[in-house]
Amino acid sequence: MGLEQKAGDLGVVTARLEDVVNWGRTSAMWPMLFGLACCAIEMIATQSSNYDASRFGMELMRPSPRQSDLMIVAGRVTRKMAPVVRRLYDQMPEPKWVIAMGDCASCSGVFNNYALVQGVDEIVPVDVYIAGCPPRPEALLNGFMTLHEKVKKEKLATWS
């Protein structure tokens, strides 16, 4: 429909490779199906009927890290869980991104104690932090859009 009408019989479209690849990367970014605590419930809400993350090409949550591009750390990361989170991150293929969802994942929130890793950025690199305890689904969607903007600006030289 739309594209054929607009492009007419041009047959050729020129674009920068960066733009095309980054457009592709943002349009089908599959998150890992991986919840830790309370924030995961809001992540489920974001994925479900009312907020519908599939508008962002993110409805397909992969239970396996091998098939996912994005890790949403939804909840508090305990010291016992930290090695697992790191291993999951290592198992994801490049390119990969991380969203720290909620106060606990960003800085351990209201729990400043012996049991928690004080922010998941101590163990994995984080691209986007989302504040809130828990963040509303809208906030998570905003986090997705922020990440997309970041990815769209990536340069050929920074691709890995």
Add this chain to the structure above:
Amino acid sequence: MSQIQEVEASINELKHLFSPAAMTGETMVLNLGPQHPSTHGVLRLMLELDGEEVVTCVPDIGFLHTGIEKNMEYKSYLKALVMTDRMDYLNNMGNNLTYCLAVEKLCDISVPERATTLRIICAELQRIASHLIWLGTSGIDLNASSMLMYCVRERERILDLFELISGQRMMTSYIRPGGVWRDVQKEFISGVEDFLAYFPDKVADYERLLTNNPIFIGRTMDIAVIEPEKALEYGMSGSSLRGSGVNYDVRRAMPYCGYETYDFEVPVETGGDVYARYQVRIAEFYESMKIIRQAVDRLKKQNGPVTSEDRKFSPPPRSELHTSMESLIHHFKLWTEGFSAPDAEVYAATESPRGELGCYLVGDGGPKPRRVHFRTPSFLNLQALPYLSEGYLVADLIAAIGSIDIVLGDIDR
């Protein structure tokens, strides 16, 4: 070399958990979790499998241990309240309520009638919301994926109501020692009534999708059976226990908040299998609605304060601060030091969506508790999981995890 030694050491450490057949390779040891979509959080299970049959199942918990109980010892009674929200994150209002009941018992605070009615409405709405998440997620486990979409849609309406009264969707901290945070708007009452009018049809829809569905029945009937004696031995409670035919509900056995004055049934099924536990929870939707309906009728007739007038424990309204010296002092005292509780110990229990949720609280005469301990239902229900799953297939184990409705935040705290 060192890696091999490490592996050997960990095998020797875990050897006693499994049968000797696992060491010869006759059976297989499989690790499930902590990142697994069907374990409802960060539960890890070590399974010994004979073909597809579960021989041994060893749960490994603690992946979400947050130190909440310890943290509460370092906060005043009022500030410790926000910790309880984050424990069992599907039953936030219920956790608030349990903790507040314990504090009120310890300090002998009386709660106004209107606040009690509001508490009941909130607790029962929360029960419905929690059961909805249970129905949705255990639906997904059994390949009924559309259930989650329907259930979350209804749950959002409850969260909207909570947001209306407390400003937060999940971590409400609305129920406070001495009453509730503040009075509800009239939109809340009409909102609850709308919900009550809207929801029964939806439950009927769920039942049409599942109750007589041959696939669902095949996956749940006679699966993960537990007899009433065994269930009691394991210390199970809540809907999982009532699915085995034991009529035990804290709202009846040790009434709190005046539940004895409400007219409702305690649904009991005798099957003891996954299907029976499903039936109990579906019936509880209707009973909760019944309770809310009665509570809303009472609420309309009740006027007056929603928090205790005892200024030693509950902060004065903001409007008084500019005109009354006493209020200012109380406000300052409560928000800096907090109130002191006697050197005594209490236990208060409520019926959470998962079972008996108890709070054991020890005061030390000062403004901070000496010890706070929660008797959480998921922890005890999980103990029965090996019994529930051994001898069944791996797929049945997934159904069993869903049916005992565990929340890892509730287990590890």
